[in-house]
Amino acid sequence: MAAPSPPGSSKSSMRSVVFENRGSSAKSLADSSMTDIELQPYDDDIKEDDEKEAHLQGDVEQALMDLEHCIVGWDGVDDPQNPKNWPRKERYRSLMMISLMGFVMSVPLTPTAHPNSKDFNQLTNILFSPLASSMVSPGVLIMNREFKNRNLELTTFVISVNVLGWAFGPLLFAPLCDIFGRRRVLDFANMNFVIWQIGCALAPNISSLVVFRFLVGLGGAGCLTIGGGTISDLFSTMESGAASAVFAMGPLFGPVVGPIAGGFLAQRVGWRYAYWTLLAFGGFITTLATIFGRETHPAVLLERKAAALRKSIGNPALINYYYRHHPERTRKDIFIDSFKRPIKMVVQSPICAIMCLYMSIMYGILYLLFTSMPLVFYQKYSWDPEKTGLSYLGIGTGLFLGLIIIGKSSDSILMKLAAANGGVAEPEMRLSMSAGFVSLLPVGLFWYGWSVENHTHWIVPIIGMMFVGFALMGVFVPIQTYMIDAFKGYSAAALAALTSSRSVVGAVLPLAGAPMYKKLGYGWGNSLLAFVALAMIPPVWLLYKRGGQLRKRNPVRLD
Template sequence: MASQSTLTPSPSLSREISRDKSPPPLQDADLEKAPTTPSPRQSSRQVFPETDLDAGIVAWDSQDDPANPMNFTQSRKWTLLGLVSAVTVISPLASSMFSPALEDLASDMDITNDTLLSFTVSIYLLGYTFGPMLLAPLSEIYGRRIVLSCANWFFVVWQIGCALAPNLASLIIFRLLAGAGGSGCITLGAGVIADLFPVHQRGLATSLWSLGPLMGPVIGPIAGGFVGESIGWRWVFWLLLISGGALSFAIECFNKETYAPVILRWKTDKLGKELGRSDLRSHYDIEGNDVSPARVLKLGLKRPIILLCKSPIVLFLATYIALLYGLLYLFFTTIPTVFGDQYGFSPGLSGLAYLGIGIPVFIGLVIIATTSDKILLRLAARNGGKFEPEMRLPAMVFWSFFIPVSFFWYGWAADKKVHWIVPILGMSPFGLGMMGAWMPIQIYIIDCYPMYAASGNAALTASRSLVGALLPLAGPKMFESLGIGWGNSLLGFIALGFVPLTVLLTRYGKSIRERFPVDLEK
């Protein structure tokens, strides 16, 4: 029953769905039979486990227990998510903010190898690949708060190393370590959303949190271009140190633990001491989670790999997100060359070209945030009040059609040296499409695995970061061989090839998920 209490819709969702059709409430027997990855069902009541001291079980004091993160006030919920989202902007910002200052670095350290220079940017994303695999399971042992805090400060400290790096080798190592720490907010944000928000609010919550991973890499080059041009590449890291440190301090002051199993574990220990009872067990321990930290860590390290290997849907979604992330960073590799060499822009002005992606990403965010949960409620009502995670995916199909358009538009406009506004506008469909496809995937993983949302998101983060780190290294050679026009057209055809697969996944996703169930507790 570990996941039922998290996934059961709140009374507000029940009332909204019941306007169309009121299904019968869940029976206790149904709750006992619910699978590890259930489809949330419309119910007339919200069900959380409650304390039964006679049976030695410690849970929530009542359905309205204020200690339950699901019962936090709306102001507290959105404040906590806002803090996580704020640092989630700074961390991805660091991935790309340094890229416009590469020429300054090359001149300062006398570096002529373009691949090595590009590697100083992409190595940060390799930290994103390995960090989540450790941070996600640690958060399921010690809680979200302490792990997020440690990861944030780890990220901040290594900005000092990057700013003072005496040579390229040390800079690469420090960037890798900073990326591992910066992956904390990217990994744990999904878990915090699953901890705090019922199903019908997760679309809006995930939209706010996802602003960072998508907008950060876009804002970074804009800011980095002017910083590197005016005060030098080292100040990129000093500014990241100042902003990251300020946000990390704010999180220390206001953040609260949100992971229910950890909160109830603390409550069990406290009650055991107060009542002098050694037989008390947390509800989640009764459900099979009463294992050693080493065992939990081992299980946690395996979960992202298990999801990728045993769930065809997760594998496809992780591959698709990795493709989009790689395409985004391939875009980044061409922008300085296109607008610097062909249009004569300065590094600072070349950074402004990234707004061609950034503004549509923000517009897409607003659209998804305001429509995702409404569409969910409408589809659930048509389905007899039964919510299914696959109801998040139709939006992905619609927006995926926008993505290939940009590569043909931007690529050939830049190749033929059309007025600079045309290739900038050509980036817009990609920005819209990426947000529209990205968001349903993120919410789908949270809805499918709410108790292990951090691990599920780690699978997505690790795969996309690996591709985002390595694929752009091949970009300069590819565009040198094919040219800007045909090089981007190749990327457009690849993106177009994924569109039919998104249609098939939306149509047959439920049957595939049920045919290949994944047990994340063994």
């Protein structure tokens, strides 16, 4: 049995063994009588030394092989099996698969009613949640006539139940990823999203449609939940800003493209055709992801490696690096612990709770704004329902411009700030640009609201929405990247908390949109949102300046 290193031994003597040839690893272990190794207590000083070395790269845990203590890890910092060491094209291809599915999941191809439909006036009471159905669509009125439904609350619930699926999905998929890996769970979620589109398209009554839409939302939550964890798996801290921008393209641009496509396509073929369209596109992307996708979860990959080594050399003492503190945990234990993580993070970490609240408020502003847009351009500017989707081009342009700036500058700014901080990159540095971006949000909201109220040329409110989209992109992506960097190793749980909280708001808050605009009008209604946005400027600046102190005073202990 190999004796443990003495406390005063050098770091090099405690370093992990690096296999130069993966094919001969098991053989060399067997020849060295490693089958007789017993599990030694793992010295956390090794981890602390590695953390100091890796701080500039942002990789808190290198998870290297340490056979002296029966720890199975990576075969060196440049192990090609480590997802962070994959070729750059391979890493971005894996991420783009998830982003594309996020795009399909968030595209609301909702059919519209005929422009002369008398039922169109009912629009003021029927609200669609963005990112599931991002426009107030009169197509639901056609569905109501077919199902003979006159219950307004049920009509609204048909739409918002999709977002409730997003709220519950992360709580299920995040723990499953820790057991089965991200790829299997993502494939399962994507297939559920696709299959239940058939149920929606063939729904015989409105009750069944509610059930099927909830299941669609549950499946759609997979890419939203797994995307953040995948970024953490594939990219170092110095790369995660650009990666987050790439991932955000899908979920954020889907709601912009959906109303445009729905306005010109779905109206001519009926409301059910929207689900057949999503079935086709979703099925295509799911097939690509299933064929070309690779597992990225480091704990799952190392567990497979550990299992193979235990079998090949006959040593049951070998243990996955990530399971070294709890070697006897069963799958049930892992699931329960992982299921509790998002809740524990909100309770234990004030930073996580603040970010969930902050993101929910920002998404709430977006949701309420979206409820007004089709009505504005139909009623105020006499656009027919087919063309009202074009009003989303303003906010889409703003999102695109913001995405370019964030994607190109996020990582470079982090490196400059880290260099000025003695080479230490703090997660809060991701928020350095957000205060500037969020300052433009009230500008866009005031611009949009009062230009509509005074019935200026239609291009004026669309320009105002460009400011809104630009500002929101500068908030959403940095906050998501911040959560990934601040909670390394638990990024999936952190984003699960973030996604669930904002989805609950997305399912409920749009119900207040119509009464608000009816009572206050578009000018003061959007001014109310602008005042809320103004109140959101100081918190993000304070988090950038002082958030690190708060985060370090309240460390998260989940295992």
